[in-house]
Amino acid sequence: MSFISYLINGISLGSVYAIIALGYTMVYGIAKMLNFAHGDVIMIGAYTVLTLLTGAGMNPYLAVLIGMGTCTVLGIVIEKVAYKPLRNASSSLAVLITAIGVSYLLQNTALLIFGADTKSFINIITCPSVSLAQGELTITGTTIVTIITCLVIMCGLMLFVNKTKPGRAMKAVSEDRGAAQLMGVNVNATISLTFAIGSGLAAVAGVLLCSAYPSLTPYTGAMPGIKAFVAAVFGGIGSIPGAMIGGILLGIIEILGKAYISSQVADAIVFAVLIIVLLVKPTGLFGKNIQEKV
Amino acid sequence: MKMNILKTMNKTTKSNTITYLLVAVVYLVVQLLVTTGNISSLMKGLLVPLCVYVIAAISLNLVVGISGELSLGHAGFMCVGAYASAFFSVLVGDALPEMLRFILAILIGAGVAAIFGILIGIPVLKLRGDYLAIVTLAFGEIIKNLMNVMYVGRDADGLHFSVTDTASLNMAPDGEVIIKGALGITGTPKNSTFTIGVILILIALFIILNLIHSRSGRAIMAIRDNRIAAESVGINITKYKLMAFSISAALAGVAGVLYAHNLSTLTVKKFDYNTSILILVFVVLGGIGNIRGSMIAAVILTVLPEVLRGLSDYRMLIYAIVLIAMMLFNWAPSAINWRAKIKAKIKNRNMKEAE
Amino acid sequence: MAMLEVKGLSISFGGLRAVDGFDLTIEEGMLYGLIGPNGAGKTTVFNLLTGVYKPDEGIVRLDGKDITGKSIVEINKGGIARTFQNIRLFKELSVLDNVKAGLHNHNTYSTIEGIFRLPKYYRVEKEMNSRAMEILKVFDLDAEADILASNLPYGKQRKLEIARAIATEPKLLLLDEPAAGMNPNETGELMDTIRFVREKFGMTILLIEHDMKLVSGICEELTVLNFGQVLTQGKTEEVLNNPAVITAYLGE
Numbered sequence: 074m075s076f077i078s079y080l081i082n083g084i085s086l087g088s089v090y091a092i093i094a095l096g097y098t099m100v101y102g103i104a105k106m107l108n109f110a111h112g113d114v115i116m117i118g119a120y121t122v123l124t125l126l127t128g129a130g131m132n133p134y135l136a137v138l139i140g141m142g143t144c145t146v147l148g149i150v151i152e153k154v155a156y157k158p159l160r161n162a163s164s165s166l167a168v169l170i171t172a173i174g175v176s177y178l179l180q181n182t183a184l185l186i187f188g189a190d191t192k193s194f195i196n197i198i199t200c201p202s203v204s205l206a207q208g209e210l211t212i213t214g215t216t217i218v219t220i221i222t223c224l225v226i227m228c229g230l231m232l233f234v235n236k237t238k239p240g241r242a243m244k245a246v247s248e249d250r251g252a253a254q255l256m257g258v259n260v261n262a263t264i265s266l267t268f269a270i271g272s273g274l275a276a277v278a279g280v281l282l283c284s285a286y287p288s289l290t291p292y293t294g295a296m297p298g299i300k301a302f303v304a305a306v307f308g309g310i311g312s313i314p315g316a317m318i319g320g321i322l323l324g325i326i327e328i329l330g331k332a333y334i335s336s337q338v339a340d341a342i343v344f345a346v347l348i349i350v351l352l353v354k355p356t357g358l359f360g361k362n363i364q365e366k367v
Numbered sequence: 368m369k370m371n372i373l374k375t376m377n378k379t380t381k382s383n384t385i386t387y388l389l390v391a392v393v394y395l396v397v398q399l400l401v402t403t404g405n406i407s408s409l410m411k412g413l414l415v416p417l418c419v420y421v422i423a424a425i426s427l428n429l430v431v432g433i434s435g436e437l438s439l440g441h442a443g444f445m446c447v448g449a450y451a452s453a454f455f456s457v458l459v460g461d462a463l464p465e466m467l468r469f470i471l472a473i474l475i476g477a478g479v480a481a482i483f484g485i486l487i488g489i490p491v492l493k494l495r496g497d498y499l500a501i502v503t504l505a506f507g508e509i510i511k512n513l514m515n516v517m518y519v520g521r522d523a524d525g526l527h528f529s530v531t532d533t534a535s536l537n538m539a540p541d542g543e544v545i546i547k548g549a550l551g552i553t554g555t556p557k558n559s560t561f562t563i564g565v566i567l568i569l570i571a572l573f574i575i576l577n578l579i580h581s582r583s584g585r586a587i588m589a590i591r592d593n594r595i596a597a598e599s600v601g602i603n604i605t606k607y608k609l610m611a612f613s614i615s616a617a618l619a620g621v622a623g624v625l626y627a628h629n630l631s632t633l634t635v636k637k638f639d640y641n642t643s644i645l646i647l648v649f650v651v652l653g654g655i656g657n658i659r660g661s662m663i664a665a666v667i668l669t670v671l672p673e674v675l676r677g678l679s680d681y682r683m684l685i686y687a688i689v690l691i692a693m694m695l696f697n698w699a700p701s702a703i704n705w706r707a708k709i710k711a712k713i714k715n716r717n718m719k720e721a722e
Numbered sequence: 723m724a725m726l727e728v729k730g731l732s733i734s735f736g737g738l739r740a741v742d743g744f745d746l747t748i749e750e751g752m753l754y755g756l757i758g759p760n761g762a763g764k765t766t767v768f769n770l771l772t773g774v775y776k777p778d779e780g781i782v783r784l785d786g787k788d789i790t791g792k793s794i795v796e797i798n799k800g801g802i803a804r805t806f807q808n809i810r811l812f813k814e815l816s817v818l819d820n821v822k823a824g825l826h827n828h829n830t831y832s833t834i835e836g837i838f839r840l841p842k843y844y845r846v847e848k849e850m851n852s853r854a855m856e857i858l859k860v861f862d863l864d865a866e867a868d869i870l871a872s873n874l875p876y877g878k879q880r881k882l883e884i885a886r887a888i889a890t891e892p893k894l895l896l897l898d899e900p901a902a903g904m905n906p907n908e909t910g911e912l913m914d915t916i917r918f919v920r921e922k923f924g925m926t927i928l929l930i931e932h933d934m935k936l937v938s939g940i941c942e943e944l945t946v947l948n949f950g951q952v953l954t955q956g957k958t959e960e961v962l963n964n965p966a967v968i969t970a971y972l973g974e
Contacts, residue, residue, distance in 0.1 A: 107497060109644075155691055158699035158701060159694070159698055159699050161700050162700060163698070164655055166431070166651045167651065167697075167699075170651040170652065170690075171690075171695065171698075174687050174691035174694060177686065178687035178691065181686075182684060184680070184683070184684075185680055299504070303505065306498060310498075335516065335531075337512065337516045337549075338516055340508060340512055341512035344505035344508050344509050345505075351498055352490050355493065355494050355498060357498075577838070578836065578837050581831075581833070581843065582822075582826065582830065582831060582833075582846075582850075585815065585819055585822060585823050588812065589812045589815065589823040589826075591814075592813050592815060593810045593811065595774065595794070596812065597812070598793075598794040598798070599772060599794055599803065600798060600803070600824045600826060600886060601798035601827045602795070603795055604795075610833065
């Protein structure tokens with residue numbers, strides 16, 4: 074029974090990774106950049122929601138909405154100010170390093186505003202726990218909400234990308250930016266929209282992450298950010314279902330590794346599995362294999 | 368006189384000579400400041416780390432700039448070099464004269480890191496671009512994680528290994544634990560000095576600059592510029608990519624040795640992906656493929672936080688803003704155009720004044 | 723013995739037979755043309771001959787030796803060099819270094835000799851420089867030896883690619899649309915250069931080209947490829963007057 078309970082915990086943690094990875098993967102697909110600051114947007118989202126809850130005693134749902142709004146605006150501003158000028162730079166590394174700079178900036182801004190001490194997050198999820206198998210297996214409300222949220226977000230995104238005009242514009246830009254522009258797609262607006270959606274989702278991920286693991290510091294976002302990046306690559310970067318499945322697999326491997334092997338080397342196991350997957354499938358589980366034309 | 372010599376050299380020799388001279392001049396100036404007591408103790412403490420970062424940066428530039436592959440796991444190789452050499456130094460203790468032991472430690476650090484470079488390079492170099500980057504990051508983290516749970520002790524029976532704790536080493540009571548898991552290695556002799564650091568920088572420069580301007584360096588850069596064309600003229604891709612990767616790893620190992628022998632306690636904390644990324648920042652900021660530039664960037668970005676120390680809480684914030692601003696200034700096409708325009712204007716004005 | 727002998731060469735991409743039962747024999751020293759409409763599979767043939775793709779079926783023999791399915795590097799060492807339809811130079815290297823990269827397997831010294839600047843380094847580098855300059859002179863590129871390859875004008879980039887291929891001392895040189903993007907003047911010069919290269923370096927040359935003036939001017943024999951299959955082969959004049967060839971190019 075403990076195995077199933079670990080598995081469920083893994084899916085829950087993996088769902089959070091998946092939501093973050095969705096942001097990574099969309100931004101990568103469309104702007105062709107690794108947004109290293111994405112993890113820190115999560116942290117900003119969590120701090121914003123926490124401040125609204127404790128400082129203003131706000132309604133939790135409203136707080137989450139405002140948190141999402143804040144991160145959305147933040148994402149758009151970051152893209153406009155720091156990334157857009159480098160879109161046509163001679164090396165794609167330039168924007169990567171700038172993203173690292175933005176990551177430092179967000180961490181240190183949070184450090185100044187909120188301090189270095191660990192804040193304990195208030196769990197806003199009121200959904201009751203479910204007891205199964207004569208009480209041997211308990212699934213917490215947080216877990217249920219996290220998994221459902223993740224599923225809803227993924228389905229919503231899939232519908233958005235495939236069925237709506239801006240969504241299809243995103244697809245077009247990710248296939249071929251130049252051609253999309255010639256076909257009348259507003260590339261700047263589409264990239265902004267991608268950052269807006271990715272960052273808004275990061276706020277949700279922040280709340281869910283901190284509800285399950287309620288300690289918040291300016292560096293909280295960094296490691297989940299990296300893990301989500303791994304998850305995105307794992308599933309095939311640029312693919313929405315890939316990010317989802319990559320995230321969940323990663324969560325499961327991490328929790329099972331912690332439970333059955335060693336909590337200290339759980340991360341090493343996660344990374345080792347990633348390496349093996351990439352060696353067998355060099356573009357991730359769902360990645361498209363693009364061959365160079367000679 | 369010196370200017371005349373510089374004029375007669377060809378472009379690359381000239382550029383290389385300037386690089387070596389720059390290191391020498393900075394060394395002499397710093398030595399002068401140290402002997403006259405004109406340098407704060409804080410800065411003095413930074414001298415060896417500066418050398419560590421410079422070596423790490425120029426060695427990473429060999430992979431990122433010359434070989435054209437993004438590596439996010441450079442700190443992993445530093446970690447391997449640091450641990451191997453510190454383990455050796457503690458193990459040998461006073462059985463060897465200090466200088467000989469340190470030279471051997473450097474060679475061991477470089478060698479073990481090179482072996483890791485080859486072992487990791489063989490699978491990794493099959494991948495391309497961002498996938499390669501994420502796998503190097505993964506390897507760096509794995510190395511850090513494994514070092515964190517490694518226990519090694521020694522007693523009359525020889526060496527004992529464990530990955531759980533000190534107790535499971537099963538050692539005789541008189542045994543000595545050398546690597547203590549997360550607590551790392553303590554009691555490493557403090558052999559690193561600024562002078563040795565600078566000598567190692569010069570050696571690293573010698574190896575990298577000479578490699579770049581040789582047949583192998585040309586092959587490495589040809590692969591970077593066009594993989595298929597390089598193969599079509601008979602250049603063995605795997606061999607040369609692996610060569611760049613392992614030489615870079617070996618030199619990162621040397622940086623690790625220098626680091627380990629500068630402090631008496633060595634833990635893995637310093638070798639996480641943040642350090643790998645920091646070194647990458649030096650490389651990109653200093654100019655990808657520009658060895659001298661990455662040295663200068665490493666020095667500026669290591670000294671900057673110390674200079675900003677007076678601003679206490681704001682210093683890292685300012686550091687971040689400076690980093691973003693410098694990246695935009697150096698790389699944004701609009702900034703490059705703007706700079707070119709200003710340059711042309713100044714040139715015009717000077718010419719008019721000359722008339 | 724024929725320099726190049728190809729029998730039944732075939733490859734499919736996702737069900738589409740891009741090259742289907744391709745046969746070709748080129749005698750030593752010949753200047754041979756491979757022509758056909760766009761998408762006929764000409765470049766795919768080059769990619770099969772040079773090891774970029776592995777054939778599904780068929781045999782390739784170079785100078786009597788079976789080189790089917792060998793790697794790009796092995797095939798180059800075996801004696802085939804090529805240029806590319808979309809120019810593939812080492813852009814960040816100088817013009818001279820591009821050719822020296824081509825000399826990679828002919829003037830060698832070890833990495834250690836290179837790093838420690840042992841006497842062999844100086845000797846071989848000197849040999850390489852003079853050999854590379856000699857080749858550059860043939861293409862009238864010696865004055866531009868020190869500039870970056872990416873800074874060359876288009877026509878000269880095409881020439882540099884040929885120079886780099888020749889540096890590998892091939893028995894068979896494959897040129898993929900060498901005159902693409904050149905004006906009639908440049909094309910004329912290029913024809914002279916190709917003839918000169920064959921005489922001076924004693925190479926067999928196989929080229930893909932759409933410029934009929936160049937094809938009829940320098941190729942001795944032709945193969946016409948259409949939908950991955952050989953439409954006809956033979957003496958240039960006969961082939962170009964073949965009604966089937968004209969139909970293939972112009973449509974019914």
